[in-house]
Amino acid sequence: MRRITAFLLCFVLIFTLAACNSTPSGSSSTPAPASSAPEAAATPEPTSAPTPEPTETPTPESEAVSGGKTLVVYFSASGNTERVANAIAAATGGDTFSLEPVNPYTNEDLDWTADGSRVNVEHDNEDARAIELTAATVDNWAEYDTIYIGYPIWWGIAAWPVDTFVKANDFTGKTVIPFCTSSSSGLGESGQLLADMAGTGDWQEGQRFQSSVSHEDVAEWVNSLK
Numbered sequence: 001m002r003r004i005t006a007f008l009l010c011f012v013l014i015f016t017l018a019a020c021n022s023t024p025s026g027s028s029s030t031p032a033p034a035s036s037a038p039e040a041a042a043t044p045e046p047t048s049a050p051t052p053e054p055t056e057t058p059t060p061e062s063e064a065v066s067g068g069k070t071l072v073v074y075f076s077a078s079g080n081t082e083r084v085a086n087a088i089a090a091a092t093g094g095d096t097f098s099l100e101p102v103n104p105y106t107n108e109d110l111d112w113t114a115d116g117s118r119v120n121v122e123h124d125n126e127d128a129r130a131i132e133l134t135a136a137t138v139d140n141w142a143e144y145d146t147i148y149i150g151y152p153i154w155w156g157i158a159a160w161p162v163d164t165f166v167k168a169n170d171f172t173g174k175t176v177i178p179f180c181t182s183s184s185s186g187l188g189e190s191g192q193l194l195a196d197m198a199g200t201g202d203w204q205e206g207q208r209f210q211s212s213v214s215h216e217d218v219a220e221w222v223n224s225l226k
C-alpha cells in the first residue's frame with residue numbers, strides 16, 4: 001500500500017512539473033515582442049481589381065496651345081485707370097499687370113499747370129518720354145491671346161509710360177483692346193498711335209471712360225464685347 005501511495009505521489013509530482021514547464025510563466029519582467037509578424041498582416045494579398053482605362057485627361061500640349069487667357073496691362077498715375085483695369089479683370093477673369101515707372105510720378109510731377117513740372121518737360125521734349133519701367137515684359141506672355149491695355153489721356157494721347165511696354169513686346173496673334181480714362185477727352189488717336197508703334201497684333205478700336213466711371217459700367221462694356 002505504501003508503494004502504491006509513493007507511486008501515485010511520484011506520478012502527481014511528475015505531472016505537475018511537466019505542466020509547469022510547458023506553460024510560459026507570464027512574468028511581467030519578460031517584455032512582449034514589439035510586434036508579431038507585422039509583415040504578414042500588413043501585406044495585402046494581390047487582388048484581381050481591374051486597371052482603370054485612361055480617360056480624356058488633357059495633355060499639357062493642348063493646354064498650352066489653347067491659351068485663351070486675358071491680360072489687363074495698364075499704367076495709372078493717380079488710380080483712375082487702375083480701377084477700370086481691375087473692373088475689366090474681374091469681368092473677364094483676366095490677370096492684371098501694372099506698368100510701374102522706375103521713377104514714379106509724384107503729385108508735383110503730374111501738375112501740368114506748373115511750368116517746368118516733370119510732365120510738362122516730358123510733353124515738350126519727346127526724347128524725355130522714354131520712361132524706364134520696373135518690368136516691361138510679362139511672364140508667360142505666350143499664354144495670353146487677349147490684351148487690354150489701359151492708360152490715362154495726357155494732352156490728348158496715351159500717357160507715354162505705356163510706350164515702353166508697347167515697344168518691348170510682340171503682339172503677333174493677339175487681340176489688343178485699348179482703354180483709357182480722361183477728364184473730358186475722347187480716345188482720339190491714342191489707340192491707333194499705339195498700334196502703329198507696336199506694328200504687330202490685331203488692335204481694336206477700344207474705349208474711353210470718364211475718370212470716375214463705375215465698376216458696373218465697365219463690366220457692361222466688357223460684356224458687350226462677347
Ligand SMILES: Cc1cc2nc3c(=O)[nH]c(=O)nc-3n(C[C@H](O)[C@H](O)[C@H](O)COP(=O)(O)O)c2cc1C
Nearest residue numbers: 076077078079080081152155156181182183184185
Ligand atoms: C499730365 C496730364 C495731362 C492730362 N491731359 C488730359 C487731357 O488732355 N484730356 C483730358 O480729358 N484729361 C487729361 N488729364 C486728366 C487724366 O486723363 C485723368 O485724370 C485720368 O483719369 C487720370 O488717370 P489715372 O488716375 O489712372 O492716372 C490729364 C492729366 C494729367 C496728369
